[in-house]
Amino acid sequence: MTLSAEERAQRGLRESATFDRTTIAAIQRAAETGIYDIRGWGAKRALPHFDDLLFLGASMSRYPLEGYRERCGTEVVLGARHAKYPVTIDIPVTVAGMSFGALGANAKEAIGRAVSAVGTSSTTGDGGMTPEERGHSKTLVYQYLPNRYGMDPDDLRRADAIEIVLGQGAKPGGGGMLLGQKVSERVAGMRDLPAGIDQRSASRHPDWTGPDDLTIKIAELREITDWEKPIYVKVGASRVYYDVKLAVHAGADVVVVDGMQGGTAATQEVFIEHVGIPTLAAVPQAVQALQELGVHKKPDGVQLIVSGGIRNGADVAKCLALGADAVAVGTAALIALGDNHPRHAAAYEALGSAAGCYDDFQDGQDPAGITTQDPELQAALDPVEGGRLLANYLRVLTMEAQTIARACGKAHVTHLEPEDMVAVSLEAAAMARVPLAGTSWIPGVTA
């Protein structure tokens, strides 16, 4: 019989804060298996996040826009610095790179349908571009990753933008993983590998190693595509200030910064929870780098896309207020499609998990039919319905961000600024570089 928390307390039993039950289970699992834990999702630990920021709605010193009448723009132009055809998105929310392989074809189709419905972009992943994905996504960003699985110059030309991936927030410094359970014949064929084997993606690009090389690589991609496409550079948040500066110097049109709450399909648990910095801390560093280079918020400047733990319109607005031009959602997009939905509770429990906790994206047994290549499991996700749900979610994010922007008197969501916010914790004030609420104190900035 398992004792309830109350019964344990009555008996004077006390759990260790250091060795709590999750930690004990992890030690026992390691002892039994002899291999580290691999899982999906992003960091689950509590981190200073956007919840610790609040907006200063207008009153006397500022006046607001009418909530339902006055225009509050949401469109964003990305990559006008060098590209013949910059990308224009109607809303400041994009869908982050998730590979065909990590996700099933239905999920990729649903994402494509959703982004096309709301006028934004989706992104491929490590595994190449599928015809379905290209067909359903009006605006598609093609990722250029260390392993170059399925890398095809024809797809480069078919893409609307190219994103060179140096890392992702869940694992800055690490390569991807795709376990054999998900390496179907089609996935393997696209990656030029045998089916059913565990795929380890490299953590470094095979033909360049530093910022000077990246300059030449970006030039190559521009030459191949006749300078038509914006080139994004994506970094996992760690030394953000320096990485963003180097990316801009190398010629990036857009920099994508992914904080440690950003998700993954499969990575070592220790990596997800202990490498990288929170999104909240990453954004001001990126903005500082762009400002110092004179390319922040300029028509021919470099745009900043931020991802990692974006959940609602308030998070979107806070990111934009800190200086991002747009955000990207990944985990939240999967949740909108049905990931971790209570209707799958019994199936999650049969897998040893629970609705709300499921993160074994690497196993390919997803009851929601999203992170799987199994045709029977994928049937749980209708791409049309999934597309409708995700489009709804993206619309809500946008409307919520507009609500806040209007309240702050802004005629465009990207007009939000740090001055519109305060922090409710010292950590958030220091990381976001906004004053602690009720004071003019920004730790580390003002005396």
Added chain:
Amino acid sequence: MTTYDLSTTPLREVNTALHAEGLSGAHVITRPAGAHNVAVGVDAPVKITIEGHVGYYAAGMNQQAEITVHGNAGTGVAENMMSGTVHVTGSASQSAGATGRGGMLIVDGDAAARCGISMKGIDIVIGGSVGHMSAFMAQRGRLVIRGDAGEALGDSIYEARIYLRGTARSLGADCVEKEMREEHLEELAGLLKAAGHEDDDLTAYRRYGSARTLYHFTHDNEY
């Protein structure tokens, strides 16, 4: 025949011209002076001759074209080639033929580190020796080395095949010598012939490939 002088014509103009729809015939690029990204992204059954040394990524992502570099090539020559041939008469720097998915890369001289890294179907014939970590994570295709190989040849190799005439300073993780059967001798003969080395003694070559012990995660194979 069209000639482009890279000392007077901007690279962008040259590459754009080489991307013209329905491109045909022969094209010569003179005075490259080590320029990067020369003749990248070509997708046409044309002959391109580059008269001199080139920098990074020459002939990158080539499709269909027959490209000859009369000189040395910098990092990533013929990277991610899909089809066609790229011939370097001198030596090549690092990552020659990286991630190539098809076609043939011929280097008459040596190739530096990481030759054929992550190759995915390309055939590479190196006249001389290759540097360390060559054929790292090589997935598909064939790498022929007429000289020696540096350290960690074929580390974490998948299904690519390596033919080596000289010696490797060391083999990488999961790379092992394999039996040279009749079909491999035939395959090697064809590759050498295509690269202009048909007189080589086939019996002097040895074959290397994957032991396939890293194909699934276990506590024994975490390097």
